[in-house]
Amino acid sequence: MRVGIVNDLAVACEALRRAVARDPGMSVAWVAHDGAQAVECARRDRPDLILMDLIMPRMDGVEATRRIMRATPCPILVVTATVTGNASLVYEALGAGALDAVNTPTFAPGARVEGAEELLERMRRVGRAHAPRRHGPEPDAAPARPSGEVPRIVAIGASTGGPRAVADVLSALPGTLEAAIVVVQHLSAPFMQGYADWLTAETGRAVTLARRGQALRARDIVVAGEERHLVVGPDARVDYRDAGEEQVHRPSVDELFASLASYPRPGVAVLLTGMGRDGADGLLRLRRAGWHTIAQDERTSIVWGMPGAARHIGAAAETLPIEGIAAAIAARSM
Numbered sequence: 001m002r003v004g005i006v007n008d009l010a011v012a013c014e015a016l017r018r019a020v021a022r023d024p025g026m027s028v029a030w031v032a033h034d035g036a037q038a039v040e041c042a043r044r045d046r047p048d049l050i051l052m053d054l055i056m057p058r059m060d061g062v063e064a065t066r067r068i069m070r071a072t073p074c075p076i077l078v079v080t081a082t083v084t085g086n087a088s089l090v091y092e093a094l095g096a097g098a099l100d101a102v103n104t105p106t107f108a109p110g111a112r113v114e115g116a117e118e119l120l121e122r123m124r125r126v127g128r129a130h131a132p133r134r135h136g137p138e139p140d141a142a143p144a145r146p147s148g149e150v151p152r153i154v155a156i157g158a159s160t161g162g163p164r165a166v167a168d169v170l171s172a173l174p175g176t177l178e179a180a181i182v183v184v185q186h187l188s189a190p191f192m193q194g195y196a197d198w199l200t201a202e203t204g205r206a207v208t209l210a211r212r213g214q215a216l217r218a219r220d221i222v223v224a225g226e227e228r229h230l231v232v233g234p235d236a237r238v239d240y241r242d243a244g245e246e247q248v249h250r251p252s253v254d255e256l257f258a259s260l261a262s263y264p265r266p267g268v269a270v271l272l273t274g275m276g277r278d279g280a281d282g283l284l285r286l287r288r289a290g291w292h293t294i295a296q297d298e299r300t301s302i303v304w305g306m307p308g309a310a311r312h313i314g315a316a317a318e319t320l321p322i323e324g325i326a327a328a329i330a331a332r333s334m
Helices: 010-021 035-044 061-071 087-096 116-129 162-172 189-203 253-260 280-288 306-312 322-333
Strands: 002-006 027-032 049-052 076-080 100-103 106-108 112-114 153-158 180-185 221-223 229-232 238-241 268-271 292-296 318-320
Touching: 002 010, 002 035, 010 027, 010 106, 010 112, 010 116, 027 035, 035 049, 035 061, 049 061, 049 116, 061 076, 061 087, 076 087, 076 116, 087 100, 087 162, 087 189, 100 116, 153 162, 153 253, 153 280, 162 180, 162 189, 162 322, 180 229, 180 253, 189 221, 229 253, 253 268, 253 280, 268 280, 268 306, 268 322, 280 292, 280 306, 292 306, 292 322, 318 322
Parallel strands: 002 027, 002 049, 049 076, 076 100, 153 180, 153 268, 180 221, 268 292, 292 318
Antiparallel strands: 106 112, 229 238
């Protein structure tokens, strides 16, 4: 894995260099000292992963992420001095296309790099998530039986650029929508509560973490709250399922969608912007089970990986720009 480092502090760059050097499968492709330089470096030499600082002169990490994802898209991991202290910028960067965020490693006594292992684990996870994988056809789901005893569900999956896309969809949905909304966004555990709080502030609607055993009700909006697979049973109760090591996305959109294929009341499933193909096979299962399925279009996606894969295999009944998705959900859910 060839890695680009973006940071305006020499000591931080050196800590990142030493962290990367610990893994023989990784190497430093280049180092940039501000966002503008990072955009140019990525244009000339696109790496496998970029470690992006947030607060820098000339151009900050949010704008640099936005420009790189528009011109030369590649996986970006935010690495900042304090993730919690820079929470608002972190969510802006995630909305612009960054995949995750982690604190910058620091030097401890004896020139030891503290925080290197956490950084490397996040980097390895990104590498596994975006490596090509083999996949076979999903089994057809049994036809669902309509039931008025459980709420209609709107299931939404997203990854790269998803925070902003999800916020845009939720903001545009009518408050009278009689459906429970369940969201899986590829995020690591430390950011899940902050993500729910951020969505609440952005949309003006109460968004909470899904709790194990929770019985979903119409007008609930819940997001995955653990680094395990969020699933929904036929009785509309939430559960979490452990993931095998081969499953790089935790939580996985495919797992949520697969669990809903036997839900007794078909609803609407939406696959938004994201790298890779997580959710595409699950969306196909839901379409075959009688759900209305929607994929975000290429023009409005930060990365047209997941929705593009769904479109390619015929999983999406509609492919729509982000600004048209809420209306399509409402038309099928009211």
